[in-house]
Amino acid sequence: MDPNIAPQKIVNVQRQSFYHMLKALITLHEQINGMMLPYLEQSDYITEERKHHLKNWLSSLYRHHRLYKETVDEGFSAIDSYFDFDRDNL
DSSP, X not given: OOTXXXXXXXXXXXXXXXXXXXXXXXXXXXXXXXXXXXXXXXXXXXXXXXXXXXXXXXXXXXXXXXXXXXHHHHHHHHHHHHHTTTSOOO
């Protein structure tokens, strides 16, 4: 077996695992968002200030998803450059 294949496959499995986990997390947050926004609009017991804070929190989740994905992508690119899968250096 080519020694470059095993590390490359391990990194690819980890990368795909991360993307699937992130997609599940985003789906969960979309479901929470879909449940919370109608509740906030209909609730008379939550003040407008608190509604505003909750809406900001829900919208910040998507920004943090993007930042988290970018950070992990930088890590994977560093691993790819460390192993340099395009060259025979292992």
